[in-house]
Amino acid sequence: VIPVVYALGLFVFAVGFFFESVGDAQLKAFIKNPLNKGKIMTQGLWRYTRHPNYFGEATMWWGIFLIALSGGVSPLAIISPITITVLLLFVSGVPLLEKDMKNRPGYAEYAKKTSIFLPWFPKK
DSSP states (O other), rough: OOOHHHHHHHHHHHHHHHHHHHHHHHHHHHSSGGGGOOOOOOOOGGTSOHHHHHHHHHHHHHHHHHHHHTTTOOOGHHHHHHHHHHHHIISSSHHHHHHHHTSSSTTTHHHSSSSSSOOOOOOO
């Protein structure tokens, strides 16, 4: 086991787990509130990325890869996090939701100022 790579992998996994679980919990609470019907979720992690749960999912896979790499797995295992990241960004996750959300009131403005995937500060 390579301790630095293992620790980095645990950290990356923890960041991903945080984004996926907190993002999902925030969205669930938002949807549950009847006052939010028809509105766009723009608070919490959703202020920094339009898809915190997908970012979290991909990030967890990168953490798992680093943990496995620290234990001696073949570097070819990088295929797994690359595959899930590509699928989420270009095939199933982000594109499908963006297509579904693009015509909702307020979404164009939200999309203009909020990063699509990587968390970042909102544009003014």
